[in-house]
Amino acid sequence: MNPNFQNIGTAFVTAYYQAFDSCANGDERGAKISQFYHPDALLIFEDDQKQGKDAICEKIRNLPFQQVQHVITKTDCQPTLDGGVLIMVLGQLQADQDKPLGFSHVFQLRPEAGGAFFIMHEIFRLAVFNFAA
Amino acid sequence: MANVEPDYEQKGEHGETKVKIICLGDSAVGKSKLVERFLMDGYKPQQLSTYALTLFNYQTEQGDEKVSVDFWDTAGQERFNNMHPSYYHNAHACILVFDTTRKVTYKNLPNWLKELREYRPEIPCLCCGNKIDVDYSITKKAFTFPKKHGMPFYFVSASDGTNVVKLFKDAIRAAVAYKNNSTDFMDEIMRELENFELETDNTTTDSAINSASNSGDKKETDSS
Numbered sequence: 001m002n003p004n005f006q007n008i009g010t011a012f013v014t015a016y017y018q019a020f021d022s023c024a025n026g027d028e029r030g031a032k033i034s035q036f037y038h039p040d041a042l043l044i045f046e047d048d049q050k051q052g053k054d055a056i057c058e059k060i061r062n063l064p065f066q067q068v069q070h071v072i073t074k075t076d077c078q079p080t081l082d083g084g085v086l087i088m089v090l091g092q093l094q095a096d097q098d099k100p101l102g103f104s105h106v107f108q109l110r111p112e113a114g115g116a117f118f119i120m121h122e123i124f125r126l127a128v129f130n131f132a133a
Numbered sequence: 134m135a136n137v138e139p140d141y142e143q144k145g146e147h148g149e150t151k152v153k154i155i156c157l158g159d160s161a162v163g164k165s166k167l168v169e170r171f172l173m174d175g176y177k178p179q180q181l182s183t184y185a186l187t188l189f190n191y192q193t194e195q196g197d198e199k200v201s202v203d204f205w206d207t208a209g210q211e212r213f214n215n216m217h218p219s220y221y222h223n224a225h226a227c228i229l230v231f232d233t234t235r236k237v238t239y240k241n242l243p244n245w246l247k248e249l250r251e252y253r254p255e256i257p258c259l260c261c262g263n264k265i266d267v268d269y270s271i272t273k274k275a276f277t278f279p280k281k282h283g284m285p286f287y288f289v290s291a292s293d294g295t296n297v298v299k300l301f302k303d304a305i306r307a308a309v310a311y312k313n314n315s316t317d318f319m320d321e322i323m324r325e326l327e328n329f330e331l332e333t334d335n336t337t338t339d340s341a342i343n344s345a346s347n348s349g350d351k352k353e354t355d356s357s
Contacts, residue, residue, distance in 0.1 A: 046210075047214060048214070063213070065212055095212050096160065096161060097161045098161060099165075102183070126185075126210050126214075127183075128183070128185035129183060129184050130186070
């Protein structure tokens with residue numbers, strides 16, 4: 001297991017959301033975010049399952065907002081047996097002028113030769129609950 | 134934890150008729166703001182979007198009938214996924230909202246109407262153009278969509294309150310009439326709005342603004 005999992009995880013999270021949030025629109029975002037994904041990566045985004053880097057980036061490109069800001073509350077990291085890192089992010093996001101929404105976001109990073117890490121698994125879920133009366 | 138959907142078939146504790154009204158339209162057209170504006174003093178603005186759905190309850194009367202209205206509101210999560218069918222389930226009326234300052238939100242109305250009709254083919258639907266306070270001259274423009282679909286149309290401003298009460302009172306009336314299987318209520322509302330337009334046509338100046346504020350007494354302001 002990689003003893004450096006904490007640094008790898010937090011550095012990844014910082015870089016990922018920085019890239020995600022710095023884009024002015026979906027086209028830019030879809031192109032920029034592709035650098036983080038393994039070619040065979042898997043995503044679940046609010047029930048929508050995608051397989052492969054291209055399909056994932058297409059999904060991100062087509063999210064119906066221009067700008068988005070993520071604010072991280074906590075990042076939890078755990079080393080995996082293959083030398084990768086399992087990450088869970090809890091935070092809030094704001095899409096364009098919408099109300100802020102909570103989210104939780106899970107990544108599993110896979111190590112590649114040369115010391116690079118790529119997203120192999122990703123699950124995104126908004127933290128909105130059933131009902132408020 | 135209140136997470137059980139209300140039963141709109143049953144009468145309320147005090148014999149009131151229960152109806153559900155939903156707002157539809159693009160993100161950031163002001164759906165929540167309109168509901169908050171109408172309820173004004175009774176509700177504080179929501180601080181956090183913890184719930185996917187928020188119900189705003191409003192108690193009123195229609196003739197001698199007590200009515201309990203639930204206005205349903207989303208947290209804006211429809212940007213990230215599809216609107217859940219439960220949002221439409223059992224709704225008795227719908228308010229279609231667009232932003233008069235953003236044309237694309239008007240262009241998207243047919244999509245919203247199509248989705249609504251998949252789930253609720255028959256319920257009365259009212260249409261409003263919000264944010265007219267940004268530029269009142271917009272009220273001189275003709276918006277053909279509501280007319281084409283036989284919907285009552287209102288120029289409104291959640292910000293200064295123009296026409297908000299009129300819109301919601303008509304929506305409540307339509308919802309209750311729909312629930313009671315009355316058939317002529319939409320005609321009635323349409324007729325009223327037409328008469329109203331005739332009245333404003335007779336005024337020589339600022340007719341658009343008069344039209345927007347819809348017969349004086351309906352204009353709600355902060356001081357009310």
